Amino acid sequence: MPDSTHIRPATQADIPALIDLEQKVATAAHWSRAQYEAMFTESSPQRSALVIEANRVVQGFLISRAIGAEWEIENIVVAGQARRIGLATRLMGKFLDQARAGKAKSVFLEVRESNRAARALYEKSGFVENGRRRLYYASPPEDAVLYHLPFV
Numbered sequence: 784m785p786d787s788t789h790i791r792p793a794t795q796a797d798i799p800a801l802i803d804l805e806q807k808v809a810t811a812a813h814w815s816r817a818q819y820e821a822m823f824t825e826s827s828p829q830r831s832a833l834v835i836e837a838n839r840v841v842q843g844f845l846i847s848r849a850i851g852a853e854w855e856i857e858n859i860v861v862a863g864q865a866r867r868i869g870l871a872t873r874l875m876g877k878f879l880d881q882a883r884a885g886k887a888k889s890v891f892l893e894v895r896e897s898n899r900a901a902r903a904l905y906e907k908s909g910f911v912e913n914g915r916r917r918l919y920y921a922s923p924p925e926d927a928v929l930y931h932l933p934f935v
Contacts (some may be wrong), residue, residue: 788870790877791846793832795823800841804860807912810898812858822827822846833877835861835870847882847890854882856892859901866900875908882932890934891925894918905930 787923793801798819805811822830829849834841843861847854856878856896882890892900893916910930919927 788835788837788842788873790795790833790873792836793822793846795820796875797834797841797844801832801844804841804862805858807863808860810895810901811860814858828934831878831881833874835874837865841875843870845878847878849885849887852886852888854887854890856890857863859904860890869909871904872907875904879908879932880917881890888934891930893929896926902928902930 789819798816801819802814802816805813822832830846831848831854832846833844842865844858845856846858847856859871859874861874879890886896890910891913892905892910894905895917910932912928913931914929918924918926
């Protein structure tokens with residue numbers, strides 16, 4: 784699958800695929816259709832939404848937003864059958880390249896403490912743990928681990 788994949792900016796036409804993917808992944812941030820649609824309005828904060836496709840089928844996505852000179856990763860999802868082949872790593876790499884090219888000073892995110900796969904991806908990408916939010920998540924209650932990646 785990796786050889787037939789490509790990354791591109793998400794469009795409004797991708798919203799059904801994004802919703803379908805995130806609903807199948809328990810660790811994903813679950814947004815309403817209206818929240819996805821708002822990403823594509825001019826009044827929305829500056830956002831980047833990337834999708835990775837294989838054979839014209841969306842297999843994953845990464846959504847982030849700019850907060851001043853920093854970026855926050857809001858959601859990263861890869862389809863279950865497409866995991867462990869490097870798609871999330873490719874999405875992350877593309878996003879970080881764009882953030883650097885856009886003169887971002889840093890990127891930050893939070894993740895469930897138990898999400899070992901995501902934490903491994905972030906650490907492999909150069910993020911460092913820099914805090915916790917006690918019992919930030921519900922269902923089940925769990926701490927959020929905060930990560931930061933400064934650009935030098």
